[in-house]
Amino acid sequence: xxxxPAIVASGPREAVDGHRVLQRAVGFGRALRKAGxxxxxxSEIDFARALGIVDIGDRELVRAAGAxxxxxxxxxxxxxxxxxxxxxxxxSLQPNLEGPGAEQRPExxxxxxxxxxxxxxxxxxxxxxxxxxxxMPIPTDGDADEDELAPDVVTISPDAYSHSxxxxxxxxxxxxxxxxxxxxxxxxxxxxxxELRRTRxxxxxRHGRRxxxxxxxxxxxxxxxxxxxxxxxRHVRRPRPLVVLCDISGSMERHSRLLLRFIQALxxxxxxxxxxxxxxxxxxRVTRIMKDRNRDRALAKVADAVTxxxxxxxxxxxxxxxxxxxxxxxxxxxxxxxxVSDGWDRGDPRLVELETARLRRNCHRLVWxxxxxxxxxxxxxxxxxxxxxxYIDDFxxxxxVASLERLGEILAGGRGADTRRGSEAAAHVAPSPDAIxxxxxxxxxxxxxxxxxxxxxxx
Amino acid sequence: MLPALTSTDAITEAFRExxxxxxxxxxxxxxxxxxxxxxxxxxxEAGVGKTELAKVLxxxxxxxxxxxxxxxxxxxxxxxxxxxxxxxMLEIRLLEARGQADHATAHNIFGAEFLIKRPLLQALExxxxxxxxxxxxxxxxxxxxxxxxxxxxxxxxxQVTVPEIGTIRAERPPRVILTSNRTREVHDALKRRCLYHWxxxxxxxxxxxxxxxxVPGAPEMLARAVVAFIHRLREADLTKVPGxxxxxxxxxxxxxxxxAELTPEVVDETLGVVLKYEEDIRQVxxxxxxxxxxxxxxxx
Numbered sequence: 019x020x021x022x023p024a025i026v027a028s029g030p031r032e033a034v035d036g037h038r039v040l041q042r043a044v045g046f047g048r049a050l051r052k053a054g055x056x057x058x059x060x061s062e063i064d065f066a067r068a069l070g071i072v073d074i075g076d077r078e079l080v081r082a083a084g085a086x087x088x089x090x091x092x093x094x095x096x097x098x099x100x101x102x103x104x105x106x107x108x109x110s111l112q113p114n115l116e117g118p119g120a121e122q123r124p125e126x127x128x129x130x131x132x133x134x135x136x137x138x139x140x141x142x143x144x145x146x147x148x149x150x151x152x153x154m155p156i157p158t159d160g161d162a163d164e165d166e167l168a169p170d171v172v173t174i175s176p177d178a179y180s181h182s183x184x185x186x187x188x189x190x191x192x193x194x195x196x197x198x199x200x201x202x203x204x205x206x207x208x209x210x211x212x213e214l215r216r217t218r219x220x221x222x223x224r225h226g227r228r229x230x231x232x233x234x235x236x237x238x239x240x241x242x243x244x245x246x247x248x249x250x251x252r253h254v255r256r257p258r259p260l261v262v263l264c265d266i267s268g269s270m271e272r273h274s275r276l277l278l279r280f281i282q283a284l285x286x287x288x289x290x291x292x293x294x295x296x297x298x299x300x301x302x303r304v305t306r307i308m309k310d311r312n313r314d315r316a317l318a319k320v321a322d323a324v325t326x327x328x329x330x331x332x333x334x335x336x337x338x339x340x341x342x343x344x345x346x347x348x349x350x351x352x353x354x355x356x357x358v359s360d361g362w363d364r365g366d367p368r369l370v371e372l373e374t375a376r377l378r379r380n381c382h383r384l385v386w387x388x389x390x391x392x393x394x395x396x397x398x399x400x401x402x403x404x405x406x407x408x409y410i411d412d413f414x415x416x417x418x419v420a421s422l423e424r425l426g427e428i429l430a431g432g433r434g435a436d437t438r439r440g441s442e443a444a445a446h447v448a449p450s451p452d453a454i455x456x457x458x459x460x461x462x463x464x465x466x467x468x469x470x471x472x473x474x475x476x477x
Numbered sequence: 478m479l480p481a482l483t484s485t486d487a488i489t490e491a492f493r494e495x496x497x498x499x500x501x502x503x504x505x506x507x508x509x510x511x512x513x514x515x516x517x518x519x520x521x522e523a524g525v526g527k528t529e530l531a532k533v534l535x536x537x538x539x540x541x542x543x544x545x546x547x548x549x550x551x552x553x554x555x556x557x558x559x560x561x562x563x564x565x566m567l568e569i570r571l572l573e574a575r576g577q578a579d580h581a582t583a584h585n586i587f588g589a590e591f592l593i594k595r596p597l598l599q600a601l602e603x604x605x606x607x608x609x610x611x612x613x614x615x616x617x618x619x620x621x622x623x624x625x626x627x628x629x630x631x632x633x634x635x636q637v638t639v640p641e642i643g644t645i646r647a648e649r650p651p652r653v654i655l656t657s658n659r660t661r662e663v664h665d666a667l668k669r670r671c672l673y674h675w676x677x678x679x680x681x682x683x684x685x686x687x688x689x690x691x692v693p694g695a696p697e698m699l700a701r702a703v704v705a706f707i708h709r710l711r712e713a714d715l716t717k718v719p720g721x722x723x724x725x726x727x728x729x730x731x732x733x734x735x736x737a738e739l740t741p742e743v744v745d746e747t748l749g750v751v752l753k754y755e756e757d758i759r760q761v762x763x764x765x766x767x768x769x770x771x772x773x774x775x776x777x
Contacts, residue, residue: 218550
């Protein structure tokens with residue numbers, strides 16, 4: 019950081035220019051921050067230095083330099099490009115930056131030059147940017163952490179907003195006190211029971227089963243290698259990451275309040291890493307929002323971020339989006355996936371089957387919570403449910419808290435937590451359409467025998 | 478003599494000489510990394526040439542490449558330094574045998590000659606000629622968060638503290654390249670210390686250049702057909718779309734088989750070089766291959 023070619027190498031006149039460049043860089047950084055990028059002062063300084071060493075007459079070079087400095091993930095790039103085009107479009111800028119004439123015309127570059135260009139961005143926050151996140155309405159209340167949030171709230175499905183979708187805004191805030199208590203009780207039950215994964219890291223532990231040879235050598239050096247003290251180690255264990263995919267389509271409307279509450283409580287807990295997504299006709303990642311410990315605000319933001327409330331369901335497409343774009347980043351094959359859906363699906367059941375199988379191969383265990391499954395005589399006959407059924411390790415009722423308690427047991431890897439079921443089916447799935455059509459498993463419901471309340475759905 | 482990498486064009490040129498076709502945005506990111514002394518974090522799908530870039534950079538600068546492959550559980554002992562305990566043990570025994578063991582020797586056995594330097598420490602110490610090496614921290618997303626946190630210190634201060642010896646500081650910081658396949662999100666604190674570049678799949682024209690540079694002797698017709706076919710595959714709904722590495726492997730494989738052009742039969746036989754999932758191969762083999770080839774032929 020100390021050797022700075024842009025500033026150190028410059029004489030007095032360039033130093034003035036350097037100052038101006040810094041102002042521009044900071045202004046640009048501010049515009050990017052407004053647009054939702056996580057920009058800090060050090061990246062603005064870096065950008066100013068970058069402007070000192072690349073040819074600023076070359077617009078694309080400046081763009082590339084800014085991208086290297088300001089973006090931190092791939093999804094930042096489209097936002098960056100839009101702000102860049104917006105901010106650096108004034109043709110007068112480049113001569114000013116390079117120009118010896120700049121000093122004679124100080125009014126050409128007033129200190130707050132960035133402001134008028136930012137103005138369109140700062141008005142109604144980001145919603146002024148034309149359709150920059152696939153038509154997603156971006157939360158606009160002025161919370162300090164809003165800026166951080168935005169890049170994560172990405173509408174996954176790239177296809178354009180379709181008018182045939184029933185768009186409705188769900189009101190979460192009217193949840194009864196009982197429902198609230200139920201959801202939280204559930205998480206309390208779950209937390210201490212999460213299935214642990216043995217990591218590859220070791221910790222010293224008196225009751226470990228392996229010798230910690232390195233530490234043992236070290237401690238026994240004093241006696242010249244005569245081992246007087248034995249040191250043991252064991253694997254560090256951590257809860258497996260959870261990924262929750264929650265159906266918020268029309269048919270799930272009655273149940274989604276409790277379930278989202280449950281997901282929110284899970285996400286806010288620090289005991290386990292939870293990634294959460296909601297889907298109806300498209301998949302929306304809501305992880306960051308759900309982490310908000312203020313549950314009402316969290317759920318209100320989810321309501322804002324999601325555009326396909328209580329519409330139709332496309333399970334297959336949503337799963338495909340997840341498999342393609344998120345599975346590798348969130349699961350690393352060791353996670354537990356919980357799907358919350360009634361399996362009513364308007365799409366192609368073959369796609370549901372294919373993508374569920376793929377999903378199963380990507381995770382450690384696939385749990386499906388179905389609010390209908392507690393109903394007496396329930397059979398997984400809905401087309402989507404039937405297609406997905408063979409690949410599910412645990413199929414559970416999800417109507418009431420009582421019925422959900424079994425989930426804790428499942429996630430703890432305890433009784434009945436057998437991952438062979440789904441993995442064997444997924445290993446044999448044939449991707450050719452014919453093979454899929456002939457694959458018709460006998461539907462069978464996993465009952466929760468110890469739980470008489472399972473038969474009663476919510477409300 | 479090696480050219481000085483003092484502009485993006487010089488970098489593009491130096492990389493091209495070594496068979497790496499870099500577009501301007503990559504060259505700019507590398508250039509800024511060198512000039513600002515910042516680590517460069519490269520993300521992109523598997524097989525787009527992230528690791529290769531570090532190798533080419535080292536060779537362009539004429540310095541050593543030090544590579545640290547990350548994995549879960551990677552710890553300080555394998556990444557930074559370790560004491561050579563067996564040697565220390567021997568030394569003590571020897572001294573005892575000679576009757577020289579006393580308080581002073583207890584200090585000596587924690588001297589530099591008993592220190593095993595792992596990649597990060599090697600990178601900080603630099604080469605014999607004083608030129609800072611290129612440090613490649615490969616697939617950082619495979620390491621766990623504990624290691625990432627440790628890296629923060631090294632990447633911001635370029636120094637390591639060994640309790641028995643003291644702080645070892647790099648006189649000239651190494652050029653650091655980090656790569657990630659995005660199997661998980663790298664922590665923001667680490668990203669903040671780095672420049673970032675996402676390497677995308679190249680355009681068809683660029684990929685054709687790459688094939689020509691890396692598979693010398695590949696007939697032009699064949700190379701173009703291979704690139705066109707791969708580009709069509711990347712649009713398909715596959716579990717894992719082929720990267721540049723697969724393109725190059727395929728071109729080489731086709732040459733080894735003496736194939737002069739892409740026919741459906743040849744493609745079907747060699748599809749395993751390009752696609753690495755059984756379901757992908759089954760989906761594409763046969764009719765789809767024919768359709769893609771016909772499309773490519775019509776497009777030409």
